Amino acid sequence: MSTTTPTVCVTHIPHLDAPPAYRPARAANGLPRIELPSGHLAYHLTRYEHVQQLLLDDRAIRSPCNEEGGASFLPTVTPAQMLFNKDVPDHGRLRKVIARDFSPAGVARLREQVLQATHERLDAFERQAPGADLFALVLDHIPATVDCHLLGIPLADRGEYRPLSHTGAGGQ
Known part of the structure; x- marks a missing residue:
């Protein structure tokens, strides 16, 4: 097994990041939002505190983001069985099963x-x-x-x- 860690630097590559495919929108509930290319409004969370606030709010549902024509950046729907696609109460029940392993x-x-x-x-x-x-x-x-x-x-x-x-x- 090699003991040296290769150094990779990509900061010199121009235009590495694609332009955003969204537009800023008015904040709601103290959280920043964006307008997706589909025209749907979505929360744009980049701070841990904001993600935690939204994920702990039982009113925040995920299912519309995983329906055909729903608000999403993805070109397709993802499996409904995925933990992140679950809403209350299933999300909390499944999360308890794996919480210790992901602590x-x-x-x-x-x-x-x-x-x-x-x-x-x-x-x-x-x-x-x-x-x-x-x-x-x-x-x-x-x-x-x-x-x-x-x-x-x-x-x-x-x-x-x-x-x-x-x-x-x-x-x-």
């Missing part, structure tokens, strides 16, 4: 597995010819490997689990 202490327990998976994939990437696909060789593997550790799925079964994680049917 700061729970995430800290995964630190070594994340580092090991990252180093293994970066080492595999370094062995490839120039122009190798970073996503396919590194980025696509790490989340599934970490999910297997988190969910207690044997790493030997990662190949079976990985496609499920892409469709939203796994890890829910």
Whole structure:
């Protein structure tokens, strides 16, 4: 396993960020909002306190964002089974199941597995010819490997689990 961490700098690339596909809108309930390309209004939350305020408000529902023609930046609807797509009371019930694993202490327990998976994939990437696909060789593997550790799925079964994680049917 390699012990050096490669340095990657992208700040010199001009126009790296795409222009926003939204327009600012009048704030509501003390929270900033935007108008989406579809014409829908949406909260535009970039501060932890604002995200927490909205996620803890039972009146804030997610289901309209996951309907055909609903307010969304995504070109498609995402699986309704995903935790983030659930509304009260299902969201809270499912959140309790995973809260301990995603707490700061729970995430800290995964630190070594994340580092090991990252180093293994970066080492595999370094062995490839120039122009190798970073996503396919590194980025696509790490989340599934970490999910297997988190969910207690044997790493030997990662190949079976990985496609499920892409469709939203796994890890829910």
